[in-house]
Amino acid sequence: GAGVSQSPRYKVTKRGQDVALRCDPISGHVSLYWYRQALGQGPEFLTYFNYEAQQDKSGLPNDRFSAERPEGSISTLTIQRTEQRDSAMYRCASSFPGRGADTQYFGPGTRLTVL
Amino acid sequence: ELKVEQNPLFLSMQEGKNYTIYCNYSTTSDRLYWYRQDPGKSLESLFVLLSNGAVKQEGRLMASLDTKARLSTLHITAAVHDLSATYFCAAEETSGSRLTFGEGTQLTVNP
Numbered sequence: 596g597a598g599v600s601q602s603p604r605y606k607v608t609k610r611g612q613d614v615a616l617r618c619d620p621i622s623g624h625v626s627l628y629w630y631r632q633a634l635g636q637g638p639e640f641l642t643y644f645n646y647e648a649q650q651d652k653s654g655l656p657n658d659r660f661s662a663e664r665p666e667g668s669i670s671t672l673t674i675q676r677t678e679q680r681d682s683a684m685y686r687c688a689s690s691f692p693g694r695g696a697d698t699q700y701f702g703p704g705t706r707l708t709v710l
Numbered sequence: 711e712l713k714v715e716q717n718p719l720f721l722s723m724q725e726g727k728n729y730t731i732y733c734n735y736s737t738t739s740d741r742l743y744w745y746r747q748d749p750g751k752s753l754e755s756l757f758v759l760l761s762n763g764a765v766k767q768e769g770r771l772m773a774s775l776d777t778k779a780r781l782s783t784l785h786i787t788a789a790v791h792d793l794s795a796t797y798f799c800a801a802e803e804t805s806g807s808r809l810t811f812g813e814g815t816q817l818t819v820n821p
Binding site for chain 1: 798813
């Protein structure tokens, strides 16, 4: 079956622009997570949702970062007024509580480059 | 705050040899995950360990969990080149919540 998909796969933007990154989870998965992965590092938690409710946003670096999942399926991570330090791979994951021991399945990621 | 440490961070080994990757975590965790990542690819789930003493095996990889010692191990038996990748462990504080990842162990298996 289809896995987690993300778009765009690559995004190059200029400093100060806003960007929106999209995540389409595995069909039926209740939980959706956003992580950021720097080169040579493990993923770092940003935020997560159960259905449409944002459960934990403690990993968002500052108020330029926000996320939503209005209908409990697709999610958008928005970064306003991008800065060069925002350049990273942004990964989305989804899981179904109680199925597969809540394994989080990761998408291919969006590589964001801020010039 | 949950912290996860892996060692070694880099591991170069010969085909046919055995080795163990260690994963320590700092506070009580509900469960422990192992993922594999190939260069330029996403993370692939390998194992989920749910309880003290849990042991899971898949092919040449075996993972175990000791919750009292807050330690998980990933043992590689008779390594083959195809196992070359970066391996991450991740701990979850409570079920269905955020994962905290280690730095990863970059494994290279040489012919």
